[in-house]
Amino acid sequence: MATRKMLTDAEASPEARAVFDDIRAKRKTDFVNNAWRALAHDPETLKATWEKAQRVMGPGTLDPLTKELVYLAVSISNKCEYCIHSHTAFAKAKGLTETQYNEFLRVIALANELNATMTAIGTPVDEVFKA
Amino acid sequence: MATRKMLTDAEASPEARAVFDDIRAKRKTDFVNNAWRALAHDPETLKATWEKAQRVMGPGTLDPLTKELVYLAVSISNKCEYCIHSHTAFAKAKGLTETQYNEFLRVIALANELNATMTAIGTPVDEVFKA
Amino acid sequence: MATRKMLTDAEASPEARAVFDDIRAKRKTDFVNNAWRALAHDPETLKATWEKAQRVMGPGTLDPLTKELVYLAVSISNKCEYCIHSHTAFAKAKGLTETQYNEFLRVIALANELNATMTAIGTPVDEVFKA
Amino acid sequence: MATRKMLTDAEASPEARAVFDDIRAKRKTDFVNNAWRALAHDPETLKATWEKAQRVMGPGTLDPLTKELVYLAVSISNKCEYCIHSHTAFAKAKGLTETQYNEFLRVIALANELNATMTAIGTPVDEVFKA
Amino acid sequence: MATRKMLTDAEASPEARAVFDDIRAKRKTDFVNNAWRALAHDPETLKATWEKAQRVMGPGTLDPLTKELVYLAVSISNKCEYCIHSHTAFAKAKGLTETQYNEFLRVIALANELNATMTAIGTPVDEVFKA
Amino acid sequence: MATRKMLTDAEASPEARAVFDDIRAKRKTDFVNNAWRALAHDPETLKATWEKAQRVMGPGTLDPLTKELVYLAVSISNKCEYCIHSHTAFAKAKGLTETQYNEFLRVIALANELNATMTAIGTPVDEVFKA
Numbered sequence: 011m012a013t014r015k016m017l018t019d020a021e022a023s024p025e026a027r028a029v030f031d032d033i034r035a036k037r038k039t040d041f042v043n044n045a046w047r048a049l050a051h052d053p054e055t056l057k058a059t060w061e062k063a064q065r066v067m068g069p070g071t072l073d074p075l076t077k078e079l080v081y082l083a084v085s086i087s088n089k090c091e092y093c094i095h096s097h098t099a100f101a102k103a104k105g106l107t108e109t110q111y112n113e114f115l116r117v118i119a120l121a122n123e124l125n126a127t128m129t130a131i132g133t134p135v136d137e138v139f140k141a
Numbered sequence: 142m143a144t145r146k147m148l149t150d151a152e153a154s155p156e157a158r159a160v161f162d163d164i165r166a167k168r169k170t171d172f173v174n175n176a177w178r179a180l181a182h183d184p185e186t187l188k189a190t191w192e193k194a195q196r197v198m199g200p201g202t203l204d205p206l207t208k209e210l211v212y213l214a215v216s217i218s219n220k221c222e223y224c225i226h227s228h229t230a231f232a233k234a235k236g237l238t239e240t241q242y243n244e245f246l247r248v249i250a251l252a253n254e255l256n257a258t259m260t261a262i263g264t265p266v267d268e269v270f271k272a
Numbered sequence: 273m274a275t276r277k278m279l280t281d282a283e284a285s286p287e288a289r290a291v292f293d294d295i296r297a298k299r300k301t302d303f304v305n306n307a308w309r310a311l312a313h314d315p316e317t318l319k320a321t322w323e324k325a326q327r328v329m330g331p332g333t334l335d336p337l338t339k340e341l342v343y344l345a346v347s348i349s350n351k352c353e354y355c356i357h358s359h360t361a362f363a364k365a366k367g368l369t370e371t372q373y374n375e376f377l378r379v380i381a382l383a384n385e386l387n388a389t390m391t392a393i394g395t396p397v398d399e400v401f402k403a
Numbered sequence: 404m405a406t407r408k409m410l411t412d413a414e415a416s417p418e419a420r421a422v423f424d425d426i427r428a429k430r431k432t433d434f435v436n437n438a439w440r441a442l443a444h445d446p447e448t449l450k451a452t453w454e455k456a457q458r459v460m461g462p463g464t465l466d467p468l469t470k471e472l473v474y475l476a477v478s479i480s481n482k483c484e485y486c487i488h489s490h491t492a493f494a495k496a497k498g499l500t501e502t503q504y505n506e507f508l509r510v511i512a513l514a515n516e517l518n519a520t521m522t523a524i525g526t527p528v529d530e531v532f533k534a
Numbered sequence: 535m536a537t538r539k540m541l542t543d544a545e546a547s548p549e550a551r552a553v554f555d556d557i558r559a560k561r562k563t564d565f566v567n568n569a570w571r572a573l574a575h576d577p578e579t580l581k582a583t584w585e586k587a588q589r590v591m592g593p594g595t596l597d598p599l600t601k602e603l604v605y606l607a608v609s610i611s612n613k614c615e616y617c618i619h620s621h622t623a624f625a626k627a628k629g630l631t632e633t634q635y636n637e638f639l640r641v642i643a644l645a646n647e648l649n650a651t652m653t654a655i656g657t658p659v660d661e662v663f664k665a
Numbered sequence: 666m667a668t669r670k671m672l673t674d675a676e677a678s679p680e681a682r683a684v685f686d687d688i689r690a691k692r693k694t695d696f697v698n699n700a701w702r703a704l705a706h707d708p709e710t711l712k713a714t715w716e717k718a719q720r721v722m723g724p725g726t727l728d729p730l731t732k733e734l735v736y737l738a739v740s741i742s743n744k745c746e747y748c749i750h751s752h753t754a755f756a757k758a759k760g761l762t763e764t765q766y767n768e769f770l771r772v773i774a775l776a777n778e779l780n781a782t783m784t785a786i787g788t789p790v791d792e793v794f795k796a
Contacts, residue, residue: 011353012263012534013360041269045255048264052374055381059255066251071241076207077248080214084252084388086654087218089351089744091666092259093252094656095270098668110202112707117208118654119647119710120197121215121224124176124190126646126739128223130610130639132143132618133179138172139226141405142615143796144622183636186643215650217392220482220613222404225394229406243445249392250385250448257384257477261348261377263356272667273746274525274665275753303531307517310526314767317774321517328513333503338469339510345473346514346781349480351744354521355514357532372464379470382459383477383486386438386452390485394405395441400434401488403536479785482613484535487787491537505576511785512579512778519608519777523741523770525749536787565793569779572788583779590775595765600731601772604738608776611742616783617776619794634726641732644721645739645748648700648714652747656667657703662696663750 016047025053029060036064043096075104079114086118147178156184160191167195174227206235210245217249278309287315291322298326305358337366341376348380409440418446422453429457436489468497472507479511540571549577553584560588567620599628603638610642671702680708684715691719698751730759734769741773 019027019042030042030050049056067077078101085093098111106114150158150173161173161181180187198208209232216224229242237245281289281304292304292312311318329339340363347355360373368376412420412435423435423443442449460470471494478486491504499507543551543566554566554574573580591601602625609617622635630638674682674697685697685705704711722732733756740748753766761769 011357011528012265013357014262014534016265043267043270044264045259048259048262051370052377055374055378062251063255066244066247070244071238072210072244072248076210077244079203079207080210080245080248081252083211083214084218084249085256086650087215088253088256088260089653090256090260091656092264092266093256094654095266095666095668099270107202108706112710113197113201113203113208114211115651115654115707116197116710117203117211118215119651120193121212122219122650123643123647124194125216125219125221125224126610127639127643128176128179129219129221129613130618130642131145131179132615133175133223134143134147135223135226135404136174139174139230141407142619142790144619145796182632183639186636186640217388220391222394225392226404226406239444243448246389246392246445247448250389253388254381254385257348258377258381260351261356261380263353266666272669273659273750274527275750276524276665278527305529305532306526307521310521310524313763314770317767317771324513325517328506328509332506333500334472334506334510338472339506341465341469342472342476342507342510343514345476346480346511347518349477350515350518350522352518352522354526354528355518357528361532369464375459375463375465375470376473378459379465379473380477382455383474384481386456387478387481387483387486390438390441391481391483393407393441395437395485396405396409397485397488397535398436401436401492403538479781482784484787487785488535488537501575505579508576508782508785509579512782515781516774516778519741520770520774522744523749523773525746536789538786540789567791567794568788569783572783572786586775587779590768590771594768595762596734596768596772600734601768603727603731603735604769604772605776607735607738608742608773609780611739612777612780612784614780614784616788616790617780619790623794631726637721637725637727637732638735640721641727641735642739644717645736646743648718649740649743649745649748652700652703653743653745655669655703657699657747658667658671659747659750660698663698663754 012048014048014051016044017050018047022047022050023053026050026056029053029056033060045092045096075101075106078104079106082114083118087122143179145179145182147175148181149178153178153181154184157181157187160184160187164191176223176227206232206237209235210237213245214249218253274310276310276313278306279312280309284309284312285315288312288318291315291318295322307354307358337363337368340366341368344376345380349384405441407441407444409437410443411440415440415443416446419443419449422446422449426453438485438489468494468499471497472499475507476511480515536572538572538575540568541574542571546571546574547577550574550580553577553580557584569616569620599625599630602628603630606638607642611646667703669703669706671699672705673702677702677705678708681705681711684708684711688715700747700751730756730761733759734761737769738773742777 019030022030030046033042033046034040046056049059078097082097082101085097150161153161161177164173164177165171177187180190209228213228213232216228281292295304295308296302308318311321340359344359344363347359412423423439426435426439427433439449442452471490475490475494478490543554546554554570557566557570558564570580573583602621606621606625609621674685677685685701688697688701689695701711704714733752737752737756740752
């Protein structure tokens with residue numbers, strides 16, 4: 011259920027289609043997922059987002075799987091159904107095992123439990139934790 | 142600003158003080174941070190939480206720094222001021238460098254930007270992403 | 273998927289039906305959307321909400337489209353699927369163009385990106401911004 | 404209370420200081436607010452953010468005050484204290500009157516009230532609202 | 535740190551002062567807390583809110599303490615610092631004991647833990663739970 | 666739509682099936698809802714969660730219906746579709762009447778409305794509300 015049509019290749023502008031083609035080339039697959047088809051209504055944003063995503067999520071001083079899990083943790087917290095499903099799949103594609111996923115879910119559960127409790131009590135930040 | 146007093150060692154029950162002592166022993170420090178002093182009003186919850194935290198955040202198939210970053214990502218999303226400050230400090234203590242923290246913040250920013258856009262559009266989950 | 277039945281005209285109480293009729297008259301349409309059918313289980317709340325909605329969302333010193341976009345921005349942030357879809361439609365009915373919607377989505381994305389970053393860092397509010 | 408120092412001009416890198424100078428020139432003021440000093444730890448992100456902010460928040464088919472109110476609505480929903488205070492000030496600087504601010508707050512209140520009620524009931528989206 | 539001044543009795547309009555006086559009379563105290571002083575910039579909203587609050591939070595088929603705990607649970611989830619502190623105090627004034635508060639915090643923690651886990655997995659709603 | 670399969674009895678490990686059997690025995694029903702089938706991928710978490718849920722949600726100094734409404738209030742705030750539907754059903758099973766549910770929804774609506782307003786204004790916490 012969407013507020014906009016997911017654009018097919020035929021419906022996308024040449025600028026948007028060029029991004030679709032770059033996604034296909036870089037990912038070595040013919041499949042372009044809905045996130046990009048949703049963004050294609052605004053080709054400039056589509057292009058900027060695709061370039062930023064490659065830059066931010068690619069290898070760096072943090073490994074790609076760690077980045078993927080951070081992204082997924084945010085997506086779960088933001089209750090973004092699309093993002094939860096796509097980034098769980100991406101994490102598995104980057105090597106996340108079933109056991110690691112179980113551990114990840116335990117961290118998510120613990121953080122949410124304690125975040126809520128600390129917020130409820132209004133626990134003051136210890137001096138040693140301040141910059 | 143808190144809804145409860147942070148309990149000092151003198152104010153805590155013997156059960157709570159035993160947990161404080163275990164924290165000191167395991168962490169090899171005399172310092173007990175406010176999270177535990179806030180929980181000390183309910184010694185049973187204090188004990189269960191301390192035991193669970195060690196189990197969940199300790200080494201496993203995910204390394205402790207990755208777990209810490211996932212915890213921090215959730216805490217930022219939940220806007221828990223206490224948790225953001227304490228777990229940023231814990232991540233640094235576990236080796237997070239300035240460059241890695243910059244990369245982490247870029248992932249947080251990207252995820253929030255795209256989570257909101259996907260939610261706004263109601264992008265339907267692609268079939269390939271479903272279990 | 274709902275926790276309550278959307279009440280048809282036949283199922284609604286006379287008090288609720290009177291509100292349905294007023295909605296039809298004011299909007300010059302026979303269609304009563306589910307928001308009102310969901311509220312009809314509590315006719316007093318239904319009536320108060322319909323009156324408040326007209327008062328708050330109608331013309332004032334802010335124009336109706338601006339109000340609609342503010343409402344939509346909140347609904348996206350609150351991840352309310354019903355509200356996102358209905359108020360995107362309402363905004364279009366009040367004249368929102370495709371180009372304006374693209375601009376709106378860019379503001380939503382930027383705000384979410386920077387909100388998260390500022391919260392992560394705990395940026396202190398500048399003195400000049402305080403009342 | 405921050406996880407990072409707000410960088411002064413002397414502490415910022417030449418790349419970051421160049422952005423500070425551009426902010427000063429464009430805004431015709433000597434004052435650089437903390438948002439930019441917080442981002443200055445990552446000069447590349449600082450520069451990209453400043454450029455994006457000008458592009459997104461500047462005049463377009465939506466007027467700057469409407470954009471500012473959308474940004475503020477998101478910031479309130481995300482409970483970002485820094486962003487609430489700075490963007491309330493920016494909205495006033497762009498002409499928001501006291502009466503308009505009152506109207507804005509009424510829309511915020513109504514949207515939150517109804518978002519929560521619709522989510523609680525799980526009201527199904529009407530067919531007419533789907534793209 | 536506020537975006538508006540909390541209005542003193544002298545600064546408030548006659549309409550707002552009349553509400554302050556009614557609050558004092560009904561609560562049998564001279565003290566008017568900041569929530570009302572913040573709302574006093576919009577006397578019509580102030581009056582409507584005070585009347586609604588009495589109607590909604592007063593005795594009904596749910597007892598006032600249960601309502602207060604529901605209100606507090608929402609406030610914690612919404613990370614509203616003002617609301618958490620005031621409604622924790624109101625709950626205590628309505629008889630909440632230390633032991634009940636501990637039990638309440640355990641429910642809050644459990645709900646947050648499981649909400650996050652169910653959202654992460656996207657657990658489908660069982661047919662028997664649908665209206 | 667889930668990231669994991671809901672495990673049937675045949676697919677669950679002996680440890681997980683033992684929890685399913687205990688759920689059936691304690692609840693005097695053959696039905697095991699999806700929450701437990703989702704958790705069954707991690708039998709240790711499944712067992713710990715089931716034991717904690719009984720301990721936390723059972724009778725204490727707060728009655729079970731009050732706990733259920735607090736749990737539901739959190740679930741609505743966290744927009745957890747599964748949790749909203751299951752705990753609305755649980756609350757009804759524990760005696761929640763239609764009139765009580767209407768009152769509950771009014772408290773939810775009021776709290777969300779005022780939480781947002783107080784956060785928007787940044788209302789400072791009154792001294793009397795601090796611990």
